[in-house]
Amino acid sequence: MEDVQVVAALIRRCIAGDAAAWEEIVRRYHRRIYNLCYRFAGSGEDAQDLTQEVFIKMYKTLNTYDDERAAFMTWITSITRNLLVDHFRKTKHDRMTDSLDVPVSEHEDAMPLSHRMEDHSPAPDARLQSRETGESVHHALQKLSPELREAVILRDLQDMDYREIATVLRVPEGTVKSRINRGRAELARLLERTYKQVM
Amino acid sequence: MSGETNKAIECSEFDRLLMEALDGALSGDKLKRFHAHARACSACGPLFAEIDAGRRLLRSLNEVEPPAHLVNNILAATAGLDTARLELPGRTVALQPAWLDRLENWVAPVLAPVFALVRQPRFAMSFGMAFFSLSMALNLAGVRLGDVHHVDLRPSALVRQYHMTAGRVVKYYENIRFVYEIESRVRDLKRATTPAEPAPRPEHQRKDNNTSQHEPKPERNSSWGDNQPMLASGRQDRLVTIACASRRLV
Numbered sequence: 001m002e003d004v005q006v007v008a009a010l011i012r013r014c015i016a017g018d019a020a021a022w023e024e025i026v027r028r029y030h031r032r033i034y035n036l037c038y039r040f041a042g043s044g045e046d047a048q049d050l051t052q053e054v055f056i057k058m059y060k061t062l063n064t065y066d067d068e069r070a071a072f073m074t075w076i077t078s079i080t081r082n083l084l085v086d087h088f089r090k091t092k093h094d095r096m097t098d099s100l101d102v103p104v105s106e107h108e109d110a111m112p113l114s115h116r117m118e119d120h121s122p123a124p125d126a127r128l129q130s131r132e133t134g135e136s137v138h139h140a141l142q143k144l145s146p147e148l149r150e151a152v153i154l155r156d157l158q159d160m161d162y163r164e165i166a167t168v169l170r171v172p173e174g175t176v177k178s179r180i181n182r183g184r185a186e187l188a189r190l191l192e193r194t195y196k197q198v199m
Numbered sequence: 200m201s202g203e204t205n206k207a208i209e210c211s212e213f214d215r216l217l218m219e220a221l222d223g224a225l226s227g228d229k230l231k232r233f234h235a236h237a238r239a240c241s242a243c244g245p246l247f248a249e250i251d252a253g254r255r256l257l258r259s260l261n262e263v264e265p266p267a268h269l270v271n272n273i274l275a276a277t278a279g280l281d282t283a284r285l286e287l288p289g290r291t292v293a294l295q296p297a298w299l300d301r302l303e304n305w306v307a308p309v310l311a312p313v314f315a316l317v318r319q320p321r322f323a324m325s326f327g328m329a330f331f332s333l334s335m336a337l338n339l340a341g342v343r344l345g346d347v348h349h350v351d352l353r354p355s356a357l358v359r360q361y362h363m364t365a366g367r368v369v370k371y372y373e374n375i376r377f378v379y380e381i382e383s384r385v386r387d388l389k390r391a392t393t394p395a396e397p398a399p400r401p402e403h404q405r406k407d408n409n410t411s412q413h414e415p416k417p418e419r420n421s422s423w424g425d426n427q428p429m430l431a432s433g434r435q436d437r438l439v440t441i442a443c444a445s446r447r448l449v
Contacts, residue, residue, distance in 0.1 A: 023274060034269065039260070133256075157258075
């Protein structure tokens with residue numbers, strides 16, 4: 001059976017009340033949703049709560065999924081994205097006090113970004129694979145506007161195609177491409193600026 | 200833009216091919232012309248370099264491992280939920296989103312600024328005080344919030360409730376009337392059995408006596424002398440009282 005058919009069968013079983021089918025859905029998609037939440041929200045704790053919320057919402061509305069309108073992954077990503085936008089609005093005030101010296105998350109050491117960036121390597125490209133660079137990119141990602149952030153996350157981290165992203169974000173494909181490119185360029189500029197400040 | 204005059208490719212064409220180039224979908228002559236323009240154009244070249252650097256940085260991010268207990272937490276959180284909606288017999292996957300979700304999506308952006316305002320500490324304090332006052336008032340009125348969800352709001356139940364309440368009121372009224380009747384009978388019996396008292400003096404006689412001699416009025420408070428003004432009454436009354444008092448002094 002193809003993956004689409006497997007998922008459709010799982011959904012049908014789940015709607016019929018099969019707990020094992022629901023567990024299979026959770027196991028299949030929790031990693032991807034957690035990563036999406038983590039990259040958007042920035043914190044592992046928030047990502048856990050949000051992932052849980054996504055699955056609760058999914059469980060309650062599973063019977064509204066239409067396999068003819070969108071792939072299951074696109075549908076899940078839409079739910080996740082809506083919850084992330086809500087979360088972003090709710091926590092707007094908290095982020096105003098955020099600074100460079102605040103640790104990003106529990107996935108990193110408790111060292112602030114300004115300390116982590118005190119690296120003596122000459123160029124960012126040389127540190128591309130390093131853990132510190134990954135953390136710096138993750139932190140810079142949080143500084144992008146939510147529109148640009150969600151676009152680059154869906155494209156470059158979730159590997160979704162432009163049509164799927166357009167469906168999730170409910171904007172035309174042209175807007176999606178423009179946002180992705182602006183997001184990438186803005187991220188590169190932010191990191192370059194931060195390195196220049198620190199070094 | 201300096202690249203507009205480039206022979207190989209123009210800036211607008213460069214923009215159009217940008218995504219394909221980044222996704223690796225360009226090849227052959229097109230790709231060569233694209234890179235030639237990127238090298239020659241002072242605007243498009245740096246922009247392409249920035250976008251490409253951003254893309255590579257993002258793609259360098261590794262997948263994060265979710266916490267081990269996350270799946271169990273999700274299963275525990277969804278285990279207690281009502282699945283009645285999902286378990287309808289013969290129901291297939293619906294084609295329309297739930298109306299509640301559509302309403303929520305429509306209402307949420309409108310109410311978001313209101314909620315943001317309401318969540319401010321000063322409003323929270325006001326709501327807290329209002330809630331406290333309301334709960335105090337309800338408590339004093341004998342309303343218990345715990346009983347509210349037991350109230351049956353079906354029309355038939357409401358009609359029954361109305362008739363029961365009306366019956367209780369009528370019964371209460373009848374009981375009171377019965378007590379009053381008994382009391383009046385007892386009073387009549389007492390009056391019939393006790394000897395007759397001398398009748399009170401007629402009203403005009405008392406008036407005549409008042410003109411000749413000053414009798415103190417029994418109901419007046421002794422601390423208030425005749426010549427003291429009534430400070431607590433209205434301005435007009437006070438003036439009248441003062442005038443009366445001064446006339447008496449004269």
